[in-house]
Amino acid sequence: MLPEEAIQKVMDAYYHITGLRCYFVQDETEISSAKEKNFFCKCLKTSSSALRQCDECTFENYTGALKSNKPQKYACHAGLIKWSVPVSFADVKGVIISEGVITKQQGLEAEDWVNHLAETYNVSRSILLHNYTKVVVMNEDQVEESIELMQDLLKYYKAVIEG
Numbered sequence: 001m002l003p004e005e006a007i008q009k010v011m012d013a014y015y016h017i018t019g020l021r022c023y024f025v026q027d028e029t030e031i032s033s034a035k036e037k038n039f040f041c042k043c044l045k046t047s048s049s050a051l052r053q054c055d056e057c058t059f060e061n062y063t064g065a066l067k068s069n070k071p072q073k074y075a076c077h078a079g080l081i082k083w084s085v086p087v088s089f090a091d092v093k094g095v096i097i098s099e100g101v102i103t104k105q106q107g108l109e110a111e112d113w114v115n116h117l118a119e120t121y122n123v124s125r126s127i128l129l130h131n132y133t134k135v136v137v138m139n140e141d142q143v144e145e146s147i148e149l150m151q152d153l154l155k156y157y158k159a160v161i162e163g
Contacts, residue, residue: 003089006157011096014150019136020101022150024087025062026094038099040131044078047121053077058084058097065095071147076100079113080135081143085150089158096150101138 011022021038045051054076061072065084072084080100087094106113110132118125138146
């Protein structure tokens with residue numbers, strides 16, 4: 001199995017277990033946070049200003065994960081909690097970037113937050129709100145366990161490759 005195939009298997013298994021999508025970035029020139037598949041982010045990124053901020057946030061956390069060789073957990077400018085996990089398989093290096101989640105409290109404050117984002121980025125409030133209610137809700141322990149799960153999946157597939 002090639003490293004790229006193993007990384008895709010990690011992301012597929014992670015999605016199957018957690019319901020969270022993610023994508024793999026190998027270098028700075030590939031950073032395109034528009035790759036994300038959740039509709040909340042897609043709606044927000046119809047604003048060029050929001051997309052630019054997403055890319056800046058992704059770049060900062062991508063480079064932080066690579067430099068520290070440790071997962072980076074952060075709140076993006078849209079308020080979603082995300083993480084970047086460094087990957088090193090054979091000669092393939094990069095970062096897996098998770099789909100964002102929200103806390104229970106953020107869900108309760110959805111209308112106010114979405115109103116702020118819709119006004120700031122001049123995007124559809126109703127579409128944004130509808131899709132915000134679809135974002136996965138996790139508490140801090142679940143986030144930490146989710147990051148550990150991804151790391152364990154990476155360890156497993158790295159062992160498979162290295163035989």
